[in-house]
Amino acid sequence: MVNADVTLHDVVRLLADNEGEARRTLNMVPSENAMSGLAKLPMLLDPAHRYFFNESDHPDRWHFRGGRRVHELETGLAVPLLRELGRAEHVSVRPLSGLNAMTLVLAALGGEPGSTVVTVAAENGGHFATPDVAARLGLGVEFLRGSGPHALDLDHAAELLARVRPSLVYVDQSHCLFPIDVASLVATVRAVSPETLVHVDASHWFGLVLGGAFRNPLDEGADSLGGSTHKTFPGPQKAVVLTRDAAMDRRIRDTQDYLVSSHHFASTIGLGIALLEFRDFGGPAYARAVVENTRRFGRLLHDRGITVAAADRGFSAGHQLWLDTERDGVAPKVAADRLHAAGLRVNFMAGLPGFTGQGVRIGLNEATYQGLAGDDFTELADVFAAAVRDSEPLGGLADRVASLRTRTRVGAPVDSTSSLFENALALCADSLRTTQVAAPSPQGVTS
Ligand SMILES: Cc1ncc(COP(=O)(O)O)c(C=O)c1O
Known part of the structure; x- marks a missing residue:
């Protein structure tokens, strides 16, 4: 809990914890994405x-x-x-x-x-x-x-x-x-x-x-x-x-x-x-893959009994999918909470065209950017459907999501022994050092 007594150590620890969690989870909010370091x-x-x-x-x-x-x-x-x-x-x-x-x-x-x-x-x-x-x-x-x-x-x-x-x-x-x-x-x-x-x-x-x-x-x-x-x-x-x-x-x-x-x-x-x-480094291939992966994921969820909007039109032509989990007996907020516990971040919201109540909105853009491909999506659909239904322990599902996150990202490969990497790292360290010199604090930032 952040409060007035918070130290800089606490701040950095919280950010580190969040970073650890972000690396084990998969963001499926269609209005967000990741980018390279x-x-x-x-x-x-x-x-x-x-x-x-x-x-x-x-x-x-x-x-x-x-x-x-x-x-x-x-x-x-x-x-x-x-x-x-x-x-x-x-x-x-x-x-x-x-x-x-x-x-x-x-x-x-x-x-x-x-x-x-x-x-x-x-x-x-x-x-x-x-x-x-x-x-x-x-x-x-x-x-x-x-x-x-x-x-x-x-x-x-x-x-x-x-x-x-x-x-x-x-x-x-x-x-x-x-x-x-x-x-x-x-x-x-x-x-x-x-x-x-x-x-x-x-x-x-x-x-x-x-x-x-x-x-x-x-x-x-x-x-x-x-x-x-x-x-x-x-x-x-x-x-x-x-x-x-x-x-x-x-x-x-x-x-x-x-x-x-x-x-x-x-x-x-x-x-x-x-x-x-x-x-x-693969932008056009990424864009094509987003569309293919989204359609495919719509089909995979549909086959697992989740109500996916626009089934008659192939679910989507872009990166979004809308799920009517209410129809499947799970309130969208409950579905989003369960998915969150299983390491999957999704929107739940009112206002999706054609929906009377709330729905779950997901996007396959960030998953594609993170490098998920091929059978990863079958595994992801299994985890997703089980989380929505709460039919398997959510902790075990979260571990399965974490192992999907070990794949390589689309984008420039940065070899950690290259001079590009070394120079970028030196700049990061330098920036941090400047902060320390400028802000020695009674809370012992430099200890
Ligand atoms: C058509 C359109 N315009 C504007 C926005 C707002 O964008 P931002 O969140 O970057 O301010 C959105 C966000 O979804 C959008 O879909």
Whole structure:
């Protein structure tokens, strides 16, 4: 228990315990992922304390100078890699998270207060926050709806768009098993409301888009694309916005100047490292495997008697699966608690499209990133189903999960005898030493 008497020893011990637990467990929350130690390294170092604004490297604009020596890790690494993988000339790496990127895009592209934006109804998987953020910016909000939980009704969209002539259609699938057909939606927008912009917030799908497992919404005609870099993309908690249109880029830049101050420079460098690893060490194969593993895991759970949504459509086309454990006689919170005791981290929540009560939401993105493959998923499905039903001792199931976590991760192999590893380790140790020198404490930090 953390309280006012806590010592630094206690803090480090708790973090170490948590680290030990994290290594024995498997995170199946679809909005989270892991990333490599190398990508985390900048967060321990000096860039974590610095502002960086001078993207053009103009000699008169180094008002904040601390990022000068390493600024190319953003401008010459993260940004060009995003341009290449996202196939967009203009890239912003300033948003801090998906929600921050949403606020930025609605403010920049949503029009003057009083304008109307159109977004995806919650019953069709739209993000819960979009209507509130838009309303706070003084924007009216209307909703795209569907005939069922997984598809939009384009006739309804055409009627709505022609009637309200929105400034922006903000596509924000969040609870999502199947991607919206962006090309058809864009064609509808262009036909009935040609002035309207289309932004796709692909926070959940971003790694699948960059890895080529999903079509890039910009290729489908969307004006801009954005989203978090830590859900299906195995990167830091941040977000990005991409466009091929210089005028839209200008609007984003003008707005981000007052909406984002520190953009977390160290995380941005971490993003650059994560993108480099993604491009050069298996990103596209990872993205394809996420989709294959998710479908396969849906089938494996279904075969074990768990009610998995969208069985008639192959369960999922992305990384999420939704389980109606209530139907199987286990309340979702109880299922999530049992899974937690068995070393599996899942969401339980209300609001999944098509569900009347709560459901269990899982993702196969992090398991895939951690390197689970082949028969691992049969073993994982056995453990998962037994935990939900509480049909085997949960401690034994947790041991089985721990042994699945010994597999190799997708990504850059770091040989512990290499100079890369030695240099990175020396930087970590150095960072820690600096802390000790700066903070000798009566609690005996150095003992
Ligand atoms: C479409 C969409 N936008 C924004 C967000 C918020 O992202 P973050 O948690 O990175 O702020 C999410 C999160 O699920 C999302 O799905």
